Amino acid sequence: MSEPVVLGAEAVTLAYGSTAVVHDVTLSVGEGGTGLIGESGSGKTTLARALLGLLRPRSGAVRYGPRGSDTADLASLDRKGWARFRGDVQPVFQDGSEALDPRMTVEASIGEALTTHHRMAGNARRERVTALLEDVGLEPALASRRPHQMSGGQRQRVAIARALAVEPRLLVLDEPTSALDVTVQARILDLLERLAGEHGLGYLLITHNLGVVDRLCRTSHVMFAGRVVESGPTTELLTRPAHPYTLALRDAVPRLGGEPPRPSGRTEAVPAETGCPFRLRCPLAVDACREEAPVARDLRGRMVACHRAEDVLAANEVPHAPRQ
Amino acid sequence: MIKIRNLAVRIGDRVIASVPELDVTAGECVAIVGESGSGKTTTLLATLGLVEGAAVTGEITLGGVDVLGASPAELMSVRGSRAALVMQSPQAALNPTMRLGTLMRRALARHGVKGDEARRKAEDAVAAVLLDTAILRRYPHQVSGGQAQRFAIALALALGAEVVLADEPTSALDVTVQAEVVAVLRRLRDERGLAVLFVSHDLALVSTIADRVVVMKEGAVVESGTAADVFDRPRDAYTRELIAAVPRLPERPAETAATPPGEAGRTGEEET
Amino acid sequence: MTVSASPEAPPVLRRTALRHLAGVDRLAMVGAVLLALIVLAALLAPLIAPYPDDGGSATHPLDALLPPSGAHWFGTDQVGRDVLSRVLYGARTSLLIAVAVLVISGVVGVVLGVVAGYAGGWVRDVIMRVTDVFLAFPALLLSLALAVVLQPSVTTVIVSIAVTWWPWYTRLTASVAASVSTRGFVDAARCLGVPAPVIAIRHVLPNSLTPVLVQLSLDGGGVILTAAALSYLGLGAHEPTSEWGLMVQQGQSLFTTDWWVVTFPGLAILVTAFAFNVLGEGLRARLAR
Numbered sequence: 001m002s003e004p005v006v007l008g009a010e011a012v013t014l015a016y017g018s019t020a021v022v023h024d025v026t027l028s029v030g031e032g033g034t035g036l037i038g039e040s041g042s043g044k045t046t047l048a049r050a051l052l053g054l055l056r057p058r059s060g061a062v063r064y065g066p067r068g069s070d071t072a073d074l075a076s077l078d079r080k081g082w083a084r085f086r087g088d089v090q091p092v093f094q095d096g097s098e099a100l101d102p103r104m105t106v107e108a109s110i111g112e113a114l115t116t117h118h119r120m121a122g123n124a125r126r127e128r129v130t131a132l133l134e135d136v137g138l139e140p141a142l143a144s145r146r147p148h149q150m151s152g153g154q155r156q157r158v159a160i161a162r163a164l165a166v167e168p169r170l171l172v173l174d175e176p177t178s179a180l181d182v183t184v185q186a187r188i189l190d191l192l193e194r195l196a197g198e199h200g201l202g203y204l205l206i207t208h209n210l211g212v213v214d215r216l217c218r219t220s221h222v223m224f225a226g227r228v229v230e231s232g233p234t235t236e237l238l239t240r241p242a243h244p245y246t247l248a249l250r251d252a253v254p255r256l257g258g259e260p261p262r263p264s265g266r267t268e269a270v271p272a273e274t275g276c277p278f279r280l281r282c283p284l285a286v287d288a289c290r291e292e293a294p295v296a297r298d299l300r301g302r303m304v305a306c307h308r309a310e311d312v313l314a315a316n317e318v319p320h321a322p323r324q
Numbered sequence: 325m326i327k328i329r330n331l332a333v334r335i336g337d338r339v340i341a342s343v344p345e346l347d348v349t350a351g352e353c354v355a356i357v358g359e360s361g362s363g364k365t366t367t368l369l370a371t372l373g374l375v376e377g378a379a380v381t382g383e384i385t386l387g388g389v390d391v392l393g394a395s396p397a398e399l400m401s402v403r404g405s406r407a408a409l410v411m412q413s414p415q416a417a418l419n420p421t422m423r424l425g426t427l428m429r430r431a432l433a434r435h436g437v438k439g440d441e442a443r444r445k446a447e448d449a450v451a452a453v454l455l456d457t458a459i460l461r462r463y464p465h466q467v468s469g470g471q472a473q474r475f476a477i478a479l480a481l482a483l484g485a486e487v488v489l490a491d492e493p494t495s496a497l498d499v500t501v502q503a504e505v506v507a508v509l510r511r512l513r514d515e516r517g518l519a520v521l522f523v524s525h526d527l528a529l530v531s532t533i534a535d536r537v538v539v540m541k542e543g544a545v546v547e548s549g550t551a552a553d554v555f556d557r558p559r560d561a562y563t564r565e566l567i568a569a570v571p572r573l574p575e576r577p578a579e580t581a582a583t584p585p586g587e588a589g590r591t592g593e594e595e596t
Numbered sequence: 597m598t599v600s601a602s603p604e605a606p607p608v609l610r611r612t613a614l615r616h617l618a619g620v621d622r623l624a625m626v627g628a629v630l631l632a633l634i635v636l637a638a639l640l641a642p643l644i645a646p647y648p649d650d651g652g653s654a655t656h657p658l659d660a661l662l663p664p665s666g667a668h669w670f671g672t673d674q675v676g677r678d679v680l681s682r683v684l685y686g687a688r689t690s691l692l693i694a695v696a697v698l699v700i701s702g703v704v705g706v707v708l709g710v711v712a713g714y715a716g717g718w719v720r721d722v723i724m725r726v727t728d729v730f731l732a733f734p735a736l737l738l739s740l741a742l743a744v745v746l747q748p749s750v751t752t753v754i755v756s757i758a759v760t761w762w763p764w765y766t767r768l769t770a771s772v773a774a775s776v777s778t779r780g781f782v783d784a785a786r787c788l789g790v791p792a793p794v795i796a797i798r799h800v801l802p803n804s805l806t807p808v809l810v811q812l813s814l815d816g817g818g819v820i821l822t823a824a825a826l827s828y829l830g831l832g833a834h835e836p837t838s839e840w841g842l843m844v845q846q847g848q849s850l851f852t853t854d855w856w857v858v859t860f861p862g863l864a865i866l867v868t869a870f871a872f873n874v875l876g877e878g879l880r881a882r883l884a885r
Binding site: 089101117 | 780784802
């Protein structure tokens with residue numbers, strides 16, 4: 001329906017005050033789903049804020065533009081450029097109760113998007129709100145409700161409807177389901193999957209839930225301590241992790257009826273200041289990890305920043321009995 | 325350790341939790357699974373005698389004490405020693421101006437344990453939850469969520485808790501930290517015969533620790549049984565829906581090795 | 597151990613909390629009713645005052661300093677005016693001052709506070725430094741200095757109090773607005789491309805208002821006390837205006853002999869300040885949940 005756009009981080013470093021929380025991250029989001037995986041404190045949400053133009057990089061650039069042509073640095077955009085960017089890239093945040101103004105009705109919240117981007121008012125606006133609510137599987141009667149009069153799942157659907165109201169090409173989804181019950185979560189994921197197909201949306205999905213990433217994202221990036229430590233096809237990362245942190249994440253996920261999750265230990269260790277940031281938690285750390293920070297390199301179809309990636313991969317090649 | 329018969333919690337005419345039968349014996353973990361509003365937390369609070377503003381009827385025995393018939397003092401004493409509550413965010417319950425060691429020493433002193441014996445008990449309990457004893461010298465804000473959660477369990481152990489009631493103890497934690505907390509609870513159950521009542525909405529997590537499972541929906545029990553029965557042969561449609569909603573990871577490489585990367589495991593998963 | 601507020605606990609626990617709050621709410625109701633009565637008395641003063649002319653410049657030297665009686669419930673003052681009538685008319689002056697001060701300093705304070713809180717950066721720094729300058733002086737001293745420079749009048753009282761009070765509302769609003777500005781719905785509006793001034797007015801302002809409103813209602817009593825103090829010192833309302841502080845000043849030397857002249861306006865100040873305070877406290881407790 002519309003030409004695809006690309007949004008990317010180019011050697012982006014982000015800081016609050018003098019503390020850098022994201023270091024030299026490069027990634028890009030285009031068609032389909034891209035996952036950004038990490039735990040609290042990994043810098044994934046801060047990176048998302050930068051990609052949404054809410055936070056200016058300390059160094060590096062956030063670039064955006066139509067696919068296949070030159071992308072522009074957000075910092076260099078003029079008024080018109082910003083308006084186009086705001087119309088193309090929309091967020092859905094973790095918690096619908098936070099993301100919706102508690103004093104506004106659903107109609108006012110979604111209507112704000114319509115007025116800002118399409119100068120819609122009156123009946124036309126009301127009809128569009130109704131259509132959007134139906135699109136995300138909500139009763140049009142909810143239009144007069146306020147956030148506290150709805151369930152978590154309903155609020156998240158309203159937040160999605162508001163994002164769709166501007167007819168974006170890319171969604172930045174920051175933990176869109178982690179505040180929800182599992183069955184509600186599953187339905188919201190169904191919705192996102194359907195909408196992405198129908199509207200030809202690209203999306204960046206930020207989450208700590210590997211199961212969600214696997215379902216929606218072809219490509220994924222794993223972040224630890226503000227750095228991307230491994231990126232590549234999602235299924236590859238989850239079935240054959242090459243970074244010990246990706247491995248620890250995957251093995252910690254509880255599986256229905258499976259073996260108990262394997263604790264990786266030393267989760268309280270803070271990221272190392274020198275050498276590899278993961279080394280204090282890493283069961284495979286050697287002298288080289290203390291002396292030299294690993295640089296991301298291409299290994300069997302993915303990028304990985306680990307001195308011992310070959311060993312991690314080799315250990316994973318041993319076929320495990322399939323889990324029930 | 326816990327025995328519940330015909331429990332009903334009512335606000336006005338509305339029953340917000342109704343549990344006909346639930347037992348947790350020593351060395352056993354029973355999980356209550358459900359979504360928000362299912363009544364799972366209310367059931368847990370009722371077991372501890374902490375429900376106020378609602379009518380509680382039925383029979384609840386906690387560590388040998390008849391919860392509904394007990395005096396407030398008796399309830400306080402059973403909650404302080406034999407039964408312990410572990411909450412979602414334990415840091416909020418720890419006095420921020422006290423080192424964790426001081427906190428534990430004072431709690432032990434209230435139970436008449438002092439001096440060397442108190443120190444030994446404290447160190448034992450901390451070791452049992454796989455924490456370094458150095459943590460006793462820290463203040464609550466200096467420890468991570470996972471450490472605070474494990475310390476809360478250690479505190480319960482030091483005071484001689486035989487049953488732990490855990491309310492979504494890991495849902496605020498990262499998955500790697502969650503794995504540690506669950507491993508600690510499993511170990512204590514197996515090695516010390518701790519009884520655990522585990523309340524959670526996360527079915528996959530519950531399946532890794534619970535011996536028996538109670539599924540609740542809108543205040544009522546829809547299914548209960550051994551973990552194997554409930555997860556492998558769910559009888560209730562709602563239980564099946566919960567199971568279907570759990571996001572799944574792709575299987576290990578063995579059987580997908582021949583498929584081109586990127587397609588592997590993906591198509592098969594979407595149908596489940 | 598304490599009970600954390602888990603998502604499904606509220607139906608049970610909140611009712612308990614409500615019960616604890618009932619006492620506070622009752623007190624707030626007392627404040628609201630008292631204040632309503634005072635406002636009503638002020639509005640209806642010309643109708644309900646037994647001697648409407650005594651609210652102004654009328655004098656009845658022959659009736660001077662009569663003790664409370666059926667004809668003069670609160671007695672009469674040095675020039676024979678009915679104290680009850682003057683207390684009722686005094687309510688008009690005091691409430692006018694209170695409302696004017698709260699509106700002026702509240703509006704200035706909230707506007708600057710929202711600007712400072714939402715814009716942040718150097719804008720916030722500049723506004724905060726200006727408030728620091730004002731807050732460096734003791735409020736009453738600054739009001740006094742201003743009132744000395746200006747002509748003594750009700751307007752002088754309003755201006756000199758408002759000048760010293762707005763910085764408090766600016767600081768309060770700025771801190772609330774700064775935290776509101778970090779919330780998801782403000783980020784969402786920014787991502788929609790809603791212009792900054794619109795975000796400030798539409799999203800930040802309404803969500804930052806509650807604590808200031810509570811503070812304003814708490815401060816109503818303070819304004820009345822300060823206004824009374826200024827009038828008492830001869831810097832505010834002057835004869836023949838009925839004003840409680842002025843009445844206290846005029847009556848104080850008679851306290852041992854003709855106690856009613858000073859006591860009833862003094863009680864009026866006390867009761868009004870009390871009403872504002874309990875109402876404010878009640879609102880605060882209610883909104884703190």
